[in-house]
Amino acid sequence: MGPRTKSALLWGAVGFMAFLVLVQGYALVVEPLVTITQGGVIAVLVGTATAASAYALEHRIAAWSARRVADETEPHGGDSKSKS
Template sequence: MDPRTKSSLLWGIIGGMSFGVLAQAYMIIAEPLPIGIWGVLFGGVTVGTITTVVTYATEYRLMQKGRT
């Protein structure tokens, strides 16, 4: 696997899991979320996907400019 692809996938996993952790912390500290567990799961997948795409595109631009 290409290192750039592997890096972006790992950042996507970190982003999605971070969303889940923050949602759970909010539920523990404040109150239950109105979206439920399926909404949190969908939000985590969405955040992970967006993070993967943005990381992949940004890393390409940084490589072209010689900043990595």
């Protein structure tokens, strides 16, 4: 399994578990929003969508970030080392 696929699957697992945590937290504070079965099905859909999005976008975001760092010529904060 390649690193891109592994990363996407891990992001999918994060999305899956985050949704379940939010549903459980809501049920503890207010009242159950969905049944356990409905929550599981929705969590699988959220995890699948998260994994697909991560697979499709992660390499593009990484390339954009690398270009942005490479294009920086001025130090952060705008203070230059030259003295007048």
